[in-house]
Amino acid sequence: MGKQTIKSWSWVHKWTSLLCTLFLLMLCLTGLPLIFHDEIDGALNTDSWTPANPAAEHLTLDEILDTALENRPGEVPIFMSFDIDRPVVNVTSGPSADAPGSAMHFASFDLTSGNLVPPADNGESVMEFILQLHTDMFLGLPGMLFLGFMGILFVLSVVSGVVLYAPFMRKLEFGTVRRQQSKRLKWLDYHNLLGIVAVAWLLVVGLTGVINTLEEPIIETWKSQELAGLVASNEGVAASASRASLDAAVNAAIEEAPDMELQFVAFPGSGFSTKAHYAVFLHGRTPVSEHVIAPVLIHAGTGEVAGLREMPWYAKALSLSRPLHFGDYGGLLLKLVWAVLDLLTIFLLVTGVYLWLARGNRRMRVERQLDTGEVLKA
């Protein structure tokens, strides 16, 4: 590697790192509590809820839907979703199926009794604030795309750091920390060691973070291309005044994809369906396929299956990038590893800025680096 090559990679490493440092620092600090989102929720909501009749047979989805609409007279159902770890069904309703989010009402029901389940939302506003700061800095899509650009700079800084690692380590053994020489060299060695051992995690979290910032365009593309095809071919179908059984519709959907299970239902007229169909969204049963969803349209009047459409590759990539970014898929130990690596990233950012500030006179620096084998000789 020649002098000019090292100089070019140094330039890339310096500027990609410096430009994204402040935002990466914010992302690391806000990401830390998000790793332990479930544990924080559990600690702040200690009143554990139990179903009214644990041994009883579950009510049907139609019975739950009737109960939900009795509680909200004049409203129509928009979405129905299901808790994973407890017998609870969540019903979103509103004045119309295409009502904006602010006009929607969300209520949870005990599947064993039909009773309302009290919301466990202590601390939720704080976590939502942190999540939104982490996701888009309260700027919506422009904020997400900007953070995505910062993510690309971060990935470039990691790659350039790996390239520069070779000339820096030319005369040094792996893990050398020159504590007895200058303070700058000591922190440079820590920066190099801790950076190189975390490369896999830094790249995975960086790249999945970039993919996640494209969530809105990806979902929109999916809706406008893949789902639109399914919806358009059924759009002309007349809506029916009578309502077919929701349970029968869900069972018919599962028969279409027996290796999948129910995730949520979008009711006729909502953003994810047509005016005449239930859109029953299914997801896989295996750890990988559980993030992959497929909608099945069922005519809400006749209960006839209108079609199933699998996710395209780019939507699957988005689904898989979410857990890989937040680290909440492998138990508490993985979360702890995630947290330590998050703190390590903060260390890398801070030492990177320190190394830049303490760079000193350029000629003296080059001579010192050459004397100590800090970089490859030119």
Added chain:
Amino acid sequence: MNVNKPRVRLSAKRLGAIFVLPALIFAVSLAGLVAALLVEGHADIIFAIASGFGLIVAAAVLARR
């Protein structure tokens, strides 16, 4: 010191020696991160440890020195 010396190439052998441990750490960590997503159950602990393999190596190296 003359900073305009002719360049010194890193031999493939030296480059290999520099990157052998980082490459091993990269492979084990990446395998752990992906495997934890693909497999559920008690193996999660092994995959979490594999994901943090770089941390273990760094801690061991720093403690030894």
